[in-house]
Amino acid sequence: MTNPAAVLWDMDGTLVDTEPYWIRAETELLNAHGIDWSEEQGLEFVGNDLLTSAAMMQDAGLDLPAREIVDTLLDEVVAKIEASVPFRPGALEFLDAIVSAGIPCVMVTMSYRRLAEAVISACPEGSFVGLIAGDEVSAGKPDPEPYLKGAALLGLEPGACVALEDSKPGLASAEAAGTIAIGIPHLVELEQRPGRNLWSSLQGRGVADLQELTSQLSV
Structure with a gap:
């Protein structure tokens, strides 16, 4: 895998x-x-x-x-x-599993840098190796620029990266950039369509779930 x-x-x-x-x-x-x-x-x-x-x-x-x-x-x-940081259900556990597996994480957000850095500071040390912030891009989500920059930050092709998103503009941005995009609906429903990956929650998810998606692409 x-x-x-x-x-x-x-x-x-x-x-x-x-x-x-x-x-x-x-x-x-x-x-x-x-x-x-x-x-x-x-x-x-x-x-x-x-x-x-x-x-x-x-x-x-x-x-x-x-x-x-x-x-x-x-x-x-x-x-x-x-x-007090209001983490989403299962998010910290999933983040820890990814980092423990040696997979680098980059935050790609439309929030301003100083807010994003406050959230990153509340995560376990070393959780994120990079940050693309909303006040530092020329075009925000749903434009693909944020996710293209997120992958480029690590010198990677977007198609080698998984993106996690909850919103329609965010998921559209990740898909347009060519990432392996996963939608986790929160405040709004996300449309199910062929080839789209939707999870109901991050609770109970692990690295094996990501490996399953990347393995499907390599078949």
């Missing part, structure tokens, strides 16, 4: 679930400026890049520059991550 050359991890929704932290931070910021806003309304921001969410908050009446809004939200969410 053949190991993949590397595993490229999406962060939010796959490794961790920080969405409740974001919704709380956005709601608290709006409320602090006298704007009536609920966490239920905060669901409108899910999946947005930070500048888009900032623009929506300005539309709701928040009179602050977009960059200040983004920095304020990042400060709040990073502080929450440093206090």
